[in-house]
Amino acid sequence: MPVERLENGSWLHAGRLPLGGGWSGLCTAPGHQGESPSHEELREFCNLGYAEGCGRLPRERVWDSVRFAARVVGSDGNGAGGRIQVRYVCERGHRPVEHGMLEFDAADARWEQRHRDSRVQRMAECFLESYVAKGKRQEVTPAAG
Secondary structure, eight states: OEEEEOTTOOOTTGGGSTTSSOEEEOOOSTTOTTOOOOHHHIIIIITTSOOTTOTTOOSSOSOSEEEEEEEEESSSSSSTTSEEEEEEEEEETTEEEEEEEEEEETTTTEEEEOOSSHHHHHHHHHHHHHHHHHHHHHHHHHHHO
16 A cells, blocks of 8 residues: 655656556555565565565455556646546456546545545555646746756
8 A cells, every 4th residue: 555655766767657656655465454565575566566476465366456547637738627537457467357437626636536445546646646746847847948
């Protein structure tokens, strides 16, 4: 369960990670709830999905990884005053087993559509935070050039 953004991760392209960056957090695997993964476990397993080498990974699980994508609907292009649709795909064995769309109202700063699983919802929140921060960085970069 992601808790805090990792600014000092050692990924070559952290922006390409499933949540748009690295995160520290707590394990939610049965029998390991609340344990803090090591920095190496965060780097090699937790932030990538498909954590086959992780000793905490349960054999029976619904999915291996969750992927996200977002788009702004009805705003000035950066989410201000509009809605952000967050699409998700839960994968098992590199195949989709569930997919759907969540929606965030940027004007009211609240989720219009949430995921029923609190873990997926929290990952969506982290992804959205990364998505919005990336948009703000891209606004500043052209202005600086």
